[in-house]
Amino acid sequence: MASAPHDPVMVDRIVDLLAVTDDRPAVLVDCTLGAAGHAARLLAASGPNTHLVGFDRDPDALDLARRRLSAFADRVTLVHAPFDEFTEHVAPVVAQHGPLMGVLYDLGVSSMQLDTPGRGFSFRAFGPLDMRMDTTSPTTAAEFVNAASETELERILSEYGEESHARRIAQAIVANRPFTTTVGLADLIAQAMPRTQRRKDRAKGIHPATRSFQGLRIAVNSELERFGASLPQALELAAPAPGTSPRDGDVDGRGGRTANTSDRGGRIATLAYHSLEDRIAKRFFSDAADGCICPPGLPVCGCGRVPLLSHVSRKGERPSEEEVAANPRARSATLRVVERLSGDETPDDDQLGTR
Ligand SMILES: C[S@@+](CC[C@H](N)C(=O)[O-])C[C@H]1O[C@@H](n2cnc3c(N)ncnc32)[C@H](O)[C@@H]1O
Known part of the structure; x- marks a missing residue:
């Protein structure tokens, strides 16, 4: 092999x-x-x-x-x-x-999914905001993010991403959409975050969009x-x-x-x-x-x-x-x-x- x-x-x-x-x-x-x-x-x-x-x-x-x-x-x-x-x-x-x-x-x-930018799972690589495990299924992460209500976005980020700043991020997404790329959304999420949280994430070596991307991926795939x-x-x-x-x-x-x-x-x-x-x-x-x-x-x-x-x-x-x-x-x-x-x-x- x-x-x-x-x-x-x-x-x-x-x-x-x-x-x-x-x-x-x-x-x-x-x-x-x-x-x-x-x-x-x-x-x-x-x-x-x-x-x-x-x-x-x-x-x-x-x-x-x-x-x-x-x-x-x-x-x-x-x-x-x-x-x-x-x-x-x-x-x-x-x-x-x-x-x-x-x-x-x-x-x-x-x-393979994470490391292929074209699959849109990673906030570290520029790619389409996709995140579908099944590329034949109908709704991409971009379609989800651009259509969901602010309340729904907040719920997904909070429940599935366990993101404590879900409300701020959901508000920022709704005010700045549409999004089409991974990096475009990840940058916005980082900006929407309080500076103290960004610092905490940096100290842990994680990107501030990590939790939000997890939440979106779980929602897009009904995991x-x-x-x-x-x-x-x-x-x-x-x-x-x-x-x-x-x-x-x-x-x-x-x-x-x-x-x-x-x-x-x-x-x-x-x-x-x-x-x-x-x-x-x-x-x-x-x-x-x-x-x-x-x-x-x-x-x-x-x-x-x-x-x-x-x-x-x-x-x-x-x-x-x-x-x-x-x-x-x-x-x-x-x-x-x-x-x-x-x-x-x-x-x-x-x-x-x-x-
Ligand atoms: C962590 S990887 C598995 C790696 C595998 N054990 C190996 O040794 O290579 C998870 C895989 O499960 C698939 N997957 C996740 N959720 C699924 C589901 N609900 N139904 C079918 N496949 C799923 C993903 O597409 C991905 O390819």
């Missing part, structure tokens, strides 16, 4: 946790294929009967992934679709190729909604453990259970790069791991809720210092991994949130 256009984050750990190490038929899903760094390692480490479904909304990423996975072509199904169309694309593959043993979400944008909608579908399709799984075990001594797939349920791993994404995973996993939510003291359970998964490692895991030194984009990553419990616990749609 040629030199990596995107370094896969925490890849050894993810392979340890998700690879299917025996020869039985199984399915893995990489919801965020990108340059296929994780996918290639998972396929290489898994048995010959493991089939991988790879999603990406970005047609360029999918082309690159197809080339980089050519050695595994007969074990791969590539899907150009957002990963909230999980069930539609994965269920037929599971019916044909075997139980769903692992799902990976490596969220956010890839280095949080899609993630929240995909997780319940993945859990519903994940293979139930053959018997009753141990809860929150630590069999491999590193906070994760054995990688031997014969005695476990399907796993879901999420790599999040900011707290908004991570919170969605954390809450969903925590709710699904909870059993009965009846008030204490009730003689019989009235809620009917059952634990659907267990945490493979209790806390979010972080990359090592060595990895962050070698790949600074790994710096903010948090990995969470859960495992589907046995089929005795039958989820209903209401509990999964798919209804």
